[in-house]
Amino acid sequence: MPVVVGFSTKPEGIAALKVAADEARLRQARVLVVPNTEADDPGPHIDALTEAGVEWELRPAPVTREIAEHLMEIADEVEAEMIVIGLRRRSPTGKLLLGMNAQRVLLDAGPPVLAVKAD
Structure with a gap:
């Protein structure tokens, strides 16, 4: 069962990868x-996967739907072992409200979700 990762070129996306x-x-x-x-x-950052010695596959980005829905659909389709997403650092007040996509994945995904922050 694969690990599904939501990737962005922001520091939290690179950390998630x-x-x-x-x-x-x-x-x-x-x-x-x-x-x-x-x-x-993800091209410039794929080295992290190669260096870890893991097989990887690139799936297309969502075109007509939100990333949260797209990510969960792929995870369900492949019976993912887990989903990894990156979270931004937030102020104390901002911590009360996660990003909409992150919150949706954390609350609605079938497989376990691992949320990580950038260094």
Whole structure:
């Protein structure tokens, strides 16, 4: 069962990719990389997966739906072992409200979700 990762070129997306690589290596699984948008090219960051020695596959970014829905649909389709997403650092007040997509994945996804912050 694969590890699905929501990827963006922001620091939290890059951190999520690295953690997904570590989790996949531990679980002897492959990684499905799902860009948040068509502009989020994981190419320069794929080395994290190669260096971890895990197989990976790039899935298309969502075109007509939100990333949360797209990510959960792919995870269900492939019976993912887990989903990894990146979270931004927030102010104390901002911590009360997660980003809409992150909150939706955390609350509605079937498989376990691992949320990570950038260094």
